[in-house]
Amino acid sequence: MEEQRMDPDALAKAFVEHYYSTFDTNRVGLANLYQDGSMLSFEGQKIQGSRDIVAKLTSLPFQQCQHSITTVDCQPSGVNAGMLVFVSGNLQLAGEQHALKFSQMFHLIPTPQGSYYVLNDIFRLNYA
Amino acid sequence: MEEQRMDPDALAKAFVEHYYSTFDTNRVGLANLYQDGSMLSFEGQKIQGSRDIVAKLTSLPFQQCQHSITTVDCQPSGVNAGMLVFVSGNLQLAGEQHALKFSQMFHLIPTPQGSYYVLNDIFRLNYA
Numbered sequence: 001m002e003e004q005r006m007d008p009d010a011l012a013k014a015f016v017e018h019y020y021s022t023f024d025t026n027r028v029g030l031a032n033l034y035q036d037g038s039m040l041s042f043e044g045q046k047i048q049g050s051r052d053i054v055a056k057l058t059s060l061p062f063q064q065c066q067h068s069i070t071t072v073d074c075q076p077s078g079v080n081a082g083m084l085v086f087v088s089g090n091l092q093l094a095g096e097q098h099a100l101k102f103s104q105m106f107h108l109i110p111t112p113q114g115s116y117y118v119l120n121d122i123f124r125l126n127y128a
Numbered sequence: 129m130e131e132q133r134m135d136p137d138a139l140a141k142a143f144v145e146h147y148y149s150t151f152d153t154n155r156v157g158l159a160n161l162y163q164d165g166s167m168l169s170f171e172g173q174k175i176q177g178s179r180d181i182v183a184k185l186t187s188l189p190f191q192q193c194q195h196s197i198t199t200v201d202c203q204p205s206g207v208n209a210g211m212l213v214f215v216s217g218n219l220q221l222a223g224e225q226h227a228l229k230f231s232q233m234f235h236l237i238p239t240p241q242g243s244y245y246v247l248n249d250i251f252r253l254n255y256a
Contacts, residue, residue: 037206039203039204041201041203041214044199044201046203071172071252073169073172073250073252075167075169075174075248075250076167077205077207077235077247077248078165078207078210078235078237078247078248079205079206079207079208079210080207082206082207084212084233084235084248084250086169086231086233086250086252088231088252088254101254103214103216103231103252103254105212105214105233105250107205107206107212109206119205119206120203120205120206120212122201122203122212122214122233124199124201124214124216124231126216126229126231126254
């Protein structure tokens with residue numbers, strides 16, 4: 001993510017595409033997007049720090065998955081040029097007949113290097 | 129909302145109950161929860177400022193509705209003791225047979241008076 005001069009909506013969309021394509025093809029690669037102070041709430045479980053967050057994401061009980069994004073909203077978070085990104089979409093797990101609906105929000109904070117990291121990440125499946 | 133000494137999860141839950149009970153019984157009363165710098169994204173439409181946000185919410189094409197909350201997640205937003213609150217639930221409109229599923233996030237910022245206001249609000253229906 002080195003797209004700081006893009007407009008916020010384009011930046012949010014680029015982040016979302018990068019995040020989910022990394023999730024779907026190389027989950028370990030998500031480590032670069034989190035820092036020690038990052039927090040993930042995954043289906044109600046709170047996990048802090050890049051290492052533990054990626055340990056959680058790589059231990060999920062499925063090998064292959066594919067995210068399809070339905071909506072992306074973004075707003076400035078009012079802090080240090082941070083940005084709130086709100087996503088809804090579908091998650092298809094390998095071998096499962098039906099996709100799962102999900103919603104997820106990210107709070108992105110710029111880094112001194114001109115990219116962004118995820119300070120806050122909240123994920124929920126939307127059960128029918 | 130004058131519950132600053134509650135723990136964050138209890139505070140988030142109290143906010144959510146207050147917000148949706150106000151929405152369902154007295155939508156105009158939501159004006160107190162927003163300020164001039166507040167932003168609402170409602171189904172992709174961005175609206176800024178308490179007055180325009182409440183004008184939008186009160187102009188929605190239904191009179192009576194009832195929110196039922198399924199999940200509430202919260203995290204500190206890293207700014208001025210701010211808090212991110214992520215909600216999923218169902219929205220029942222008067223006269224409609226089926227409830228609509230929704231997800232919504234709020235970024236709450238403390239006020240000098242010891243309560244909180246909504247800086248960011250993003251709402252999406254989750255269509256089946």
